[in-house]
Amino acid sequence: MNEFKNIATIYDRFNDLGxxxxxxxxxxxxxxxxxxxxxxxxxxTGYFTRMLAPFTKEIHGFDRxxxxxxxxxxxxxxxxxxxxxxxxxxxDLKRLASDYDLVTCYADSLCFLVDELSLSCALDQFYQxxxxxxxxxxxxxxxxxxxxxxxxxxxxxxxDRGALLWDSQVDASQLRVQHQLNYFEQSVxxxxxYQRLKTTLIERTYPMSTYLTLLQEVGFKSSxxxxxxxxxxxxxxxxxxxxxxxxxxxxxKEED
Numbered sequence: 001m002n003e004f005k006n007i008a009t010i011y012d013r014f015n016d017l018g019x020x021x022x023x024x025x026x027x028x029x030x031x032x033x034x035x036x037x038x039x040x041x042x043x044x045t046g047y048f049t050r051m052l053a054p055f056t057k058e059i060h061g062f063d064r065x066x067x068x069x070x071x072x073x074x075x076x077x078x079x080x081x082x083x084x085x086x087x088x089x090x091x092d093l094k095r096l097a098s099d100y101d102l103v104t105c106y107a108d109s110l111c112f113l114v115d116e117l118s119l120s121c122a123l124d125q126f127y128q129x130x131x132x133x134x135x136x137x138x139x140x141x142x143x144x145x146x147x148x149x150x151x152x153x154x155x156x157x158x159x160d161r162g163a164l165l166w167d168s169q170v171d172a173s174q175l176r177v178q179h180q181l182n183y184f185e186q187s188v189x190x191x192x193x194y195q196r197l198k199t200t201l202i203e204r205t206y207p208m209s210t211y212l213t214l215l216q217e218v219g220f221k222s223s224x225x226x227x228x229x230x231x232x233x234x235x236x237x238x239x240x241x242x243x244x245x246x247x248x249x250x251x252x253k254e255e256d
Contacts, residue, residue, distance in 0.1 A: 003199055005066075008045070008065065008067035008068045010183055014157050014159075020047055024051050025231070027052060029233055030137060031102070034055055038059040038101065038103070039060050039062070039102070041062065041090050041104065041105040042107070043068075044063055044065075044107070046085055049083070049085070056083075058083055060084055069085055069086075090125060091113075093129055098129055098131070100129050100134060102135050105136075105139075106137075111204055111205050114204075124218040127220065132254065136250075139247065140205050140206075140211065142205065143205055143241075144241060144242055144244065144245070145244075147172040154168075162183060162194070165182040166180070166182075174204065176202065178200060179200065179201040182198045220254075224254065227248065227249055228247075228248045228250070
């Protein structure tokens with residue numbers, strides 16, 4: 001199972017935070033005012049949740065990993081004025097009310113689920129939390145991103161407190177990638193010493209047909225599902241299959 005606890009405290013330091021501006025722009029393009037009650041799934045440290053909060057009536061952010069939520073609370077952030085953070089698993093959200101106008105699940109979070117059954121379960125849980133006419137927004141890696149971009153991927157970065165080494169290995173036949181992350185944190189007591197933190201993260205994606213089938217199986221009508229690529233609002237075309245890195249889905253629940 002994917003564990004973020006060893007990298008929770010450095011997640012935002014080495015993440016491309018500029019992408020969250022694009023997720024925010026994409027989200028706001030689908031809203032027609034501030035009156036939405038929002039559920040932000042797999043919110044991690046809550047960075048995006050806080051960005052979106054001023055544009056909502058009420059917002060709840062949840063994550064499965066308590067370490068990610070702790071990193072949020074430990075960063076001297078002010079409490080959300082119109083919402084809250086809590087621990088939950090996207091595979092079991094039955095304790096939550098079914099009164100959300102919008103559910104978001106970004107940063108390829110659905111790709112961390114272990115298999116197609118888990119993906120179907122998460123999509124069903126999101127669908128059940130929406131009011132009639134409610135909207136689900138999410139993104140996933142494209143098969144191209146996993147099989148081509150992540151093949152032999154290696155990324156190194158550092159700041160004044162440590163260094164991150166990130167290497168990936170791909171199983172193209174399974175549309176699966178394993179990320180090996182090693183972080184070296186400089187000791188406060190002795191700058192010559194470093195503590196090593198490591199974690200392994202596994203992601204999977206699926207053909208477009210799989211996502212569309214699962215969405216319809218949980219209740220979304222095909223006519224109410226729109227797919228775009230890489231933060232664009234233009235409709236997806238198969239011509240983009242060898243260039244696009246992310247598929248974005250906007251799925252509306254039918255009105256009663």
